Amino acid sequence: MNTVACPACGGPLPRHARWLTTTCRWCGAAVANGGRRVQAADHRAALRALASRPVGGTVVAVEAERYLVRARLAEGPRATVLFAERVRSPAALVILKLHADEAAARRAEAALRALARSEAQGAELLARRAPQIEAVGRCEGQLALVTRYSSGFSHSLDHVRLAHPGGLDPRHAVWIGNRVAELLDFAHRSGIVHGAVEPGHVMVQARDHGASLISWSQVRLDGAPGDDLTGLGRILDALSPDAPAALQALWRRPPGAARTFLDVQKQAARAAFGPSAYLHLPLPGWGR
Amino acid sequence: MGYGSYSHEAHVAMTSARSSLPRQEVFKQREVHPTMAPKGIRARECRDSATHPQSLAIAFALDVTGSMGAIPDLLAREKLPTFMALMEKFGVPSPQLLFLAVGDANSDRGPMQVGQFEATGELMDQWLTRTWLEGGGGAFGQESYELALYFMAEHTAIDCFEKRNQRGYLFLTGDEHPYPTVARAHIEGVFGDQADEDIPTEAVVASLLEQWKPFFLIPDRRRAGHCEAVWRALLGDHVIVMEDPADTCHVAAAIVALGEGRLASIDMLASRLRVEGLSGDRVGAVIRAVTPYAATLHKDAAPPPSPAAPSSAEEPGLFKRLFG
Numbered sequence: 001m002n003t004v005a006c007p008a009c010g011g012p013l014p015r016h017a018r019w020l021t022t023t024c025r026w027c028g029a030a031v032a033n034g035g036r037r038v039q040a041a042d043h044r045a046a047l048r049a050l051a052s053r054p055v056g057g058t059v060v061a062v063e064a065e066r067y068l069v070r071a072r073l074a075e076g077p078r079a080t081v082l083f084a085e086r087v088r089s090p091a092a093l094v095i096l097k098l099h100a101d102e103a104a105a106r107r108a109e110a111a112l113r114a115l116a117r118s119e120a121q122g123a124e125l126l127a128r129r130a131p132q133i134e135a136v137g138r139c140e141g142q143l144a145l146v147t148r149y150s151s152g153f154s155h156s157l158d159h160v161r162l163a164h165p166g167g168l169d170p171r172h173a174v175w176i177g178n179r180v181a182e183l184l185d186f187a188h189r190s191g192i193v194h195g196a197v198e199p200g201h202v203m204v205q206a207r208d209h210g211a212s213l214i215s216w217s218q219v220r221l222d223g224a225p226g227d228d229l230t231g232l233g234r235i236l237d238a239l240s241p242d243a244p245a246a247l248q249a250l251w252r253r254p255p256g257a258a259r260t261f262l263d264v265q266k267q268a269a270r271a272a273f274g275p276s277a278y279l280h281l282p283l284p285g286w287g288r
Numbered sequence: 289m290g291y292g293s294y295s296h297e298a299h300v301a302m303t304s305a306r307s308s309l310p311r312q313e314v315f316k317q318r319e320v321h322p323t324m325a326p327k328g329i330r331a332r333e334c335r336d337s338a339t340h341p342q343s344l345a346i347a348f349a350l351d352v353t354g355s356m357g358a359i360p361d362l363l364a365r366e367k368l369p370t371f372m373a374l375m376e377k378f379g380v381p382s383p384q385l386l387f388l389a390v391g392d393a394n395s396d397r398g399p400m401q402v403g404q405f406e407a408t409g410e411l412m413d414q415w416l417t418r419t420w421l422e423g424g425g426g427a428f429g430q431e432s433y434e435l436a437l438y439f440m441a442e443h444t445a446i447d448c449f450e451k452r453n454q455r456g457y458l459f460l461t462g463d464e465h466p467y468p469t470v471a472r473a474h475i476e477g478v479f480g481d482q483a484d485e486d487i488p489t490e491a492v493v494a495s496l497l498e499q500w501k502p503f504f505l506i507p508d509r510r511r512a513g514h515c516e517a518v519w520r521a522l523l524g525d526h527v528i529v530m531e532d533p534a535d536t537c538h539v540a541a542a543i544v545a546l547g548e549g550r551l552a553s554i555d556m557l558a559s560r561l562r563v564e565g566l567s568g569d570r571v572g573a574v575i576r577a578v579t580p581y582a583a584t585l586h587k588d589a590a591p592p593p594s595p596a597a598p599s600s601a602e603e604p605g606l607f608k609r610l611f612g
Binding site for chain 1: 330331333441442443444445449450475480482483484485486487488490491493494495497498499501502509510512513518520521522524525526548556579580582583584588589590591592593594595596597598599610
């Protein structure tokens with residue numbers, strides 16, 4: 001938006017017309033600069049124009065911020081999940097989760113904020129693997145958690161199961177297990193038990209072998225870390241039913257500490273498969 | 289400004305000749321150089337010329353407080369020719385560079401320094417090394433980045449936008465918060481302009497966006513913990529968290545190339561950086577840094593998030609295997 005107008009034709013002039021003699025692109029008039037006065041209202045008008053710019057498609061508002069919905073990811077009695085883009089420039093891609101249960105939303109918010117400010121060792125890297133809150137506010141009568149979108153974390157382990165109905169190569173189960181156990185270890189050291197480690201709550205990034213946990217609303221501050229590992233072990237065992245015996249033993253009777261789980265799994269994987277090597281995980285939408 | 293031709297060899301020779309000099313020998317200013325004082329500047333102009341008919345304005349507003357002074361130092365000793373070489377390799381024609389230095393208007397003697405848009409290595413280097421690395425900074429976790437935003441919004445004139453509707457690129461480096469408003473007193477004291485009142489920083493950003501694409505580069509993840517959220521509220525996915533300040537030039541070059549459509553995706557970026565001899569770990573770090581921005585352009589080479597699949601728990605057979 002240009003707030004300086006040509007005195008000859010009224011056409012918009014670039015902002016620097018305040019300081020420089022400028023040729024109007026509309027009528028060709030040479031407009032001499034008029035001084036060094038700056039109006040705050042001009043800048044505020046630019047902000048209003050930016051925030052209210054028309055966009056095509058479905059727009060939802062969380063408090064004063066508007067988001068353009070790119071995709072509806074899930075709808076159910078407990079929550080609606082949207083992939084969206086902030087309307088105000090510059091863009092920010094986010095995941096919007098609208099909770100029907102406000103208490104659940106508050107639990108998830110508390111857990112994610114605690115992880116974000118955790119000073120446990122490795123926090124600068126590991127806190128980024130959990131959803132990062134951008135905003136919390138009212139949206140369509142529900143409490144919405146706005147978290148940053150992480151590119152490529154496009155599939156849950158439910159999608160992986162559908163794409164590989166015959167089971168996964170156990171080496172994939174190992175890297176997925178490693179990444180999730182690292183995050184759980186960090187969460188547990190930060191005093192947080194996820195409480196719902198299920199296939200639909202583990203998101204994977206196939207290209208870089210990343211994995212993250214979503215749905216932190218069942219978090220327990222007084223829970224037993226072993227419960228999370230029991231969930232993880234069951235997932236991995238079901239994902240890769242033909243894994244070597246040492247891995248099966250770990251997954252079916254996991255230890256109570258994520259760090260131990262990680263160490264034992266790495267040792268068993270090295271014994272079974274040798275040094276770790278990159279292995280492509282085919283999933284819909286990813287090229288080779 | 290912005291006349292003359294760029295010679296990569298001459299630029300490399302200039303920077304490598306000083307690679308072992310102490311910082312105070314490279315940056316000799318002990319006060320703001322008179323030609324970089326911002327007061328009274330009407331506009332810094334990036335204009336097309338016979339040798340650069342398609343100029344592209346690129347500005348680096350470098351935080352020169354405390355440890356952030358490492359980035360201008362890296363640029364002056366080694367990295368700036370790399371940036372220019374990448375621009376050429378990526379097919380970005382006629383970049384013209386402007387350097388600004390950012391300090392703190394409440395406590396520093398030189399809170400803002402401004403060079404000129406330049407197209408030759410010698411002149412870019414002149415403005416960069418003419419910068420005073422004052423090294424002070426604000427006491428409360430804030431620096432006067434908003435002054436750089438204000439200057440770029442109010443006092444620049446760029447042909448790429450005026451003639452081709454092509455916005456320029458502004459890269460701010462930093463590790464602190466901006467002040468929430470551009471203070472009227474600073475507008476007058478630093479620039480000599482008369483403002484009727486303080487201006488919210490977010491409103492200045494909105495004005496800036498008319499002609500510029502602003503990015504805030506945070507040098508590493510540790511420092512991101514302090515300032516990232518505040519900057520994301522202002523600049524969204526234009527906040528770039530690097531893993532090492534040494535990646536600054538590769539990251540900035542990647543952003544320009546992606547933004548200008550010179551690279552189709554981050555996959556292509558990765559292969560081009562490898563061809564240029566960048567090590568695998570640095571390629572990975574650059575890719576991770578620019579991926580959120582690339583995703584806004586649909587250039588992250590990744591599928592969008594998939595609608596939720598049926599839960600395993602809804603299938604009795606698998607449920608039994610999982611939890612039976």
